[in-house]
Amino acid sequence: MSRPLISVLIPAYNAERWIGDAIRSVQAQTIAGWELIVVNDGSTDGTSEVVRATADPRIRLVEQPNAGVSPARNKALEHARGEHIAFLDADDAMLPGNLELKHALLVRSGVDWVYGDLQPCDDNLRPTGEPLRATDGDVVRAILLGQATAIPAPCSNLLAHRRCFGSGLRFDENLSNAADQDIALGLARRFSHAHLPQALTLYRVLPGSMSRSVALYQDDHLRLFAKARATGLLDDPSFRRQCMANAYWSIGGSWWRNAHEPGKALPFLLRAALRRPSLLLRPFRRARP
Secondary structure: OOOOOEEEEEEEOOOOOOHHHHHHHHHOOOOOOEEEEEEEEOOOOOHHHHHHHOOOOOEEEEEEOOOOHHHHHHHHHHHOOOOEEEEOOOOOEEOOOHHHHHHHHHHHHOOOEEEEEEEEEOOOOOEOOOOEOOOOOOHHHHHHHOOOOOOOOHHHOOEEEOHHHHOOOOOOOOOOOOHHHHHHHHHHHHOOEEEEEEEEEEEEOOOOOHHHHHHHHHHHHHHHHHHHHHOOOOOOHHHHHHHHHHHHHHHHHHHHHHOOOHHHHHHHHHHHHHHOHHHHHHHHHHHOO
């Protein structure tokens, strides 16, 4: 059997409501030679039934007990046969030219992986606001500083040559919502990349439990920065102080603004201010007309 040009990998957990849109968006791609692997991560709804109902030989369903999004992505990688690898979350979708344009840039530029911009959407995939623009600069530095978007939603956005993962790179199964930033760090440290300045992915912004979401964001990002320090990315003391100040400020701000829990916010805001006092002026600068 010939190798597919692109393997698209979707982890799915209780995604019955959304998975059909994701699958149809892959089927609508303007490039031929793709396969789609959906890993059902122990869903208790009709996710598997929706996938099976497509009856498309290019689509494979892999079942596993619930283990989390990172193990599901790693399972999909085990089954991928394509020359290139793309990821898509089950509640997102691709515009028809997504894979063709990214593949063309990858081939034309000779890089190992590419990424684009992102269009936030509502439940019905209707655009809400301006696209999120990715960086053209240093991806590692942009992710660690957290001052601007580096790569929006990498796991619905990137296309990589399979050699990137043949080197042993995998998703950190101790991470959840920071796993996509961690995989982007791993790719950017080891392989060449290019930015396609087009929003070719539709990203659903869905409501959830804010306190639970912020707690997960806190734990995941503290693990992400601990890992970055352990791997030498924060060896420079000045850079480390700036990165950690921004990280603590972001966590504290999320507790304050999003979860409305100032008691949980203040310790992080204090840690941030001790490392970078100028952060205390940021709200006043934003308030200026």
